[in-house]
Amino acid sequence: MRVVRRHYTAILARTMSRPPRCIDFGADAPALARALIGATLRVDGVGGVIVETEAYDGDEPAAHSHRGPTPRTAAMFGPPGHAYVYRSYGIHWCLNFVCREAGHGAGVLIRALQPTHGLDTMRARRGLTDERLLCAGPGRVGQALGITAAHYGLSLCEAPFDVRPAPAGVPVQVLTGPRIGISQAQDLPWRFGLAGSRYLSRPF
DNA sequence: AAGTAGATGTTCT
DNA sequence: GAACATCTACTTA
Numbered sequence: 001m002r003v004v005r006r007h008y009t010a011i012l013a014r015t016m017s018r019p020p021r022c023i024d025f026g027a028d029a030p031a032l033a034r035a036l037i038g039a040t041l042r043v044d045g046v047g048g049v050i051v052e053t054e055a056y057d058g059d060e061p062a063a064h065s066h067r068g069p070t071p072r073t074a075a076m077f078g079p080p081g082h083a084y085v086y087r088s089y090g091i092h093w094c095l096n097f098v099c100r101e102a103g104h105g106a107g108v109l110i111r112a113l114q115p116t117h118g119l120d121t122m123r124a125r126r127g128l129t130d131e132r133l134l135c136a137g138p139g140r141v142g143q144a145l146g147i148t149a150a151h152y153g154l155s156l157c158e159a160p161f162d163v164r165p166a167p168a169g170v171p172v173q174v175l176t177g178p179r180i181g182i183s184q185a186q187d188l189p190w191r192f193g194l195a196g197s198r199y200l201s202r203p204f
Numbered sequence: 205a206a207g208t209a210g211a212t213g214t215t216c217t
Numbered sequence: 218g219a220a221c222a223t224c225t226a227c228t229t230a
């Protein structure tokens with residue numbers, strides 16, 4: 001009995017000290033946006049460390065989902081852990097992670113990465129050599145990772161996506177601030193970034 | 205360094 | 218018609 005309890009205690013301790021194996025997409029948008037800082041995102045093996053995110057929620061007027069589902073925003077109202085992809089200003093493809101529960105219209109916009117995998121592919125897609133500018137902004141992330149409408153609604157837990165939590169034991173200092181490029185709900189500090197990163201779209 | 209024009213799908217007024 | 222979860226190229230100081 002004693003041995004058994006020690007056994008379970010050891011498993012529990014190991015479980016708790018180990019980083020979560022999968023991202024908790026059931027979290028609400030600000031919690032997920034914060035948790036994603038330091039995580040690694042790859043699409044077909046190309047990507048890097050997430051250094052900047054923004055949270056959005058259907059309850060709040062800056063979100064595309066705020067006025068209910070439309071053909072464009074349908075994925076935001078689907079199950080968490082899937083991709084919501086939209087065309088920004090008719091030109092750029094931007095990637096979001098749907099979260100919370102189906103029906104809430106909650107998601108996290110991936111705003112910037114520190115490139116770590118497939119640098120040559122990203123440079124070719126972006127027509128640029130400056131590593132610092134490869135993924136420093138949501139439109140740039142979309143172009144560097146080859147995001148298109150084909151990724152709309154896909155699961156983030158299956159290929160071509162590969163999302164891994166930040167390694168435990170490496171403390172990440174997360175900055176917060178107002179979201180960029182919005183006119184509604186500017187008071188919400190729902191932009192999150194990795195302190196000291198040179199790959200942010202803009203300083204905090 | 206800072207400002208502006210222009211590219212243009214989706215949605216709303 | 219206007220606004221928009223943006224980026225680039227180009228102008229002006």
